[in-house]
Amino acid sequence: MFGSAVPSTAGPRRPQYATRGSRPRSTARGGYRTQERRSWAPPPPPGLTLRQTIEKREREAGLRCWDVSCGLAPDDDRPLREIPEGQKRQVRIRQGSAASTSNHDPEPKYVCEHTFHTPCLVSAQRVALNGAEEVIVEEGKSVEVSCPICRTIGVVPRDDWEDGVRGLESDLD
Numbered sequence: 001m002f003g004s005a006v007p008s009t010a011g012p013r014r015p016q017y018a019t020r021g022s023r024p025r026s027t028a029r030g031g032y033r034t035q036e037r038r039s040w041a042p043p044p045p046p047g048l049t050l051r052q053t054i055e056k057r058e059r060e061a062g063l064r065c066w067d068v069s070c071g072l073a074p075d076d077d078r079p080l081r082e083i084p085e086g087q088k089r090q091v092r093i094r095q096g097s098a099a100s101t102s103n104h105d106p107e108p109k110y111v112c113e114h115t116f117h118t119p120c121l122v123s124a125q126r127v128a129l130n131g132a133e134e135v136i137v138e139e140g141k142s143v144e145v146s147c148p149i150c151r152t153i154g155v156v157p158r159d160d161w162e163d164g165v166r167g168l169e170s171d172l173d
Contacts, residue, residue: 059115062088066114066149067124087167090115093147093154096137111154112147118164121156124148134161 048056055073058064063083064073072088074081092115094108116124125134125145135144142155 062090065090065116065120067116067120068148069123070117070120071123072117072120087117087119090117091121091156091160092116093121093145093152093156096144096153096155111152112150114147114149116148117167118160119167120164121145121148122161122164122168 047053055064058073059066063081064070072081072083092110093112094110125143125148128146128148136142136158137144137155141158143158143161144153144155146153
């Protein structure tokens with residue numbers, strides 16, 4: 001019974017495509033693929049997302065700065081927040097003393113395009129310093145800061161820094 005002596009009638013196996021043409025079945029009919037299928041992902045949006053558009057307009061109006069934790073920007077809890085005109089002012093980080101005091105260019109040179117409310121910049125710098133004191137440069141006229149977005153190092157005027165400190169203290173009261 002087991003291992004019977006009945007001969008196999010199938011004979012030698014020939015490749016399946018030998019009688020149907022020169023192409024293998026898998027590619028002739030669009031059958032099996034040899035490459036891994038990539039997972040489907042939706043196409044990118046044709047422009048800015050709704051959130052990016054809103055944040056861009058808020059930046060243009062002075063309501064939001066580039067700091068990811070901007071304390072003055074509207075949020076879900078308070079979308080119609082009143083911001084005094086003095087706090088809407090934003091500053092840019094300029095290059096250090098050696099580059100900014102050259103006699104060739106009266107315009108200050110900035111380290112990046114990002115602008116910040118002074119309280120937001122002070123808060124971000126204090127987080128970056130991890131509790132250490134700020135670095136005062138240029139004979140006490142400027143404070144060394146790093147951009148919270150691109151991490152380039154530059155300076156802001158000491159008056160702007162003090163405005164930011166006062167703004168933070170008034171938010172705590």
